[in-house]
Amino acid sequence: MIIDSTDRQIIEALQGGLPLVPEPYAQVAEQLDMPQDALMARIAAMKARGVIRRIAAAPNHYKLGMTANGMTVWDVDDDRITELGAQVGALPYVTHCYERPRALPDWPYNLFAMVHGDSREEVEEKRAEIRALLGTALRGCDILYSTRILKKTGLRLRQKG
Amino acid sequence: MTPLDDTDRAILNRMQDDLPLTERPYAQVARELGITEDDLLARVARMKDERVITRFGPFFDAAAMGGAFCLCAMAVPPEDFEAVLTKVNAHPEVAHNYERTHRLNMWFVLATETPEGIGACADAIERETGVQVLRFPKLQEFFIGFRVAA
Structure with missing residues (x-):
């Protein structure tokens, strides 16, 4: 158990x-x-x-003026994803950085990084920095902005004794 | 909201890292930052009240408790969006759901108590809506952090 x-x-x-x-x-x-x-x-x-990852504060990006956020997605050479993912994840404006499987042909991207900024222009500048960092390992990229929160609930433990 | 001063910013950055597991953890962090325990506690409480800090406490990993998370995406025809949304959100396993600017326009996270629950729920949504549910489980996670200029 x-x-x-x-x-x-x-x-x-x-x-x-x-x-x-x-x-x-x-x-x-x-x-x-x-x-x-x-x-x-x-x-x-x-x-x-690993049940508790850390005891820490969750900041509210909106209150800190970071009102724009974009889900940047990247098609990165599999051989370099671990090394480059760690570099992207360490950027101060990136949260939630993951390697995920591609879903070809619809979805060629294997690296997801949420980028925060105080405007879409700033998010685009940060995205350009990530593009430069990925260099020759990059084969394609896109960015998805959220236009509406459709549902948001926290972690809920079900009662099971 | 009270504007953040340099001490607040230093606290915000430090408190996103793990708190020491000791009887008086805040006293230890306050010493690191060169402030008093009272000052640290008062500032964190103020930032919580003002919602600069959403939550302070343990971050739990549902996967380590035997559960599972999976990011999913659907390309929903715009004319069916609201009908599909109602069906998707009706599942309690759907934790967060966002509309996004892409052909894949609905992105949600499934949280289930067992790994098998993910496939079962995604399959059920496909059956109910007739729209494919693409599944993007995490393969690797890179450091999560966010820093304010201090």
Whole structure:
């Protein structure tokens, strides 16, 4: 079993976020009626297994003035995708950078990188920088802007004991 | 919204990286940044209230819990868009859905409790709508980060 019922209780308690108090784990431990050491050991184990990726802040790009975003997509030489994907993913304005399978003939692109900027012009400038970075490994590219959010829901754990 | 000062920006950048797993993690981060724990907590709370920070806490990986995610795309004829949208969004597995500027004009993420759930849900959407659902599971993920000028 990957997560047991205790892990699940901890995940549920932390889904809304970590308390912003000097001793956040002590507060959560009390809420869950378990010792702080045991709670922290559980969290450490979930981090080690990759269930918790990190404990961190999610910034709101819109509030930071980054109101334009484009999903840039690239057809990159498979032999160089790991090396170049890491370089694209490290760019400060890129979030959500993934290698995904192509769906030929409709979709020749294997690298997806979300680019944020304060205008479409800025997004296009950043896109030109990525194009230059990919150089001779690049065979084609496109950009898709979102025109409407059709649905957005967060991670919801179903109750299963 | 209060304009962000240099300290806020430094906090925003640092807090996107992993928080140490210690009894007083904020005190440790505050020391790294050369500010007090109280100041750090007050500023993070303010940025949360003002929605500069959407959420602060653990990032969970549904795949590591045994579940699965998959980005999917459909080329929906414009005249059928609203009808198809209703059918797609009716599935609770559809987490995010965006209209995008492309022939493939509907892009959504499926989140399921098991890897098999992805194919079952995508197949069901194809049957219900008569539109092919292209599937783009992630093969590799590159670092996710976003930095403000500090």
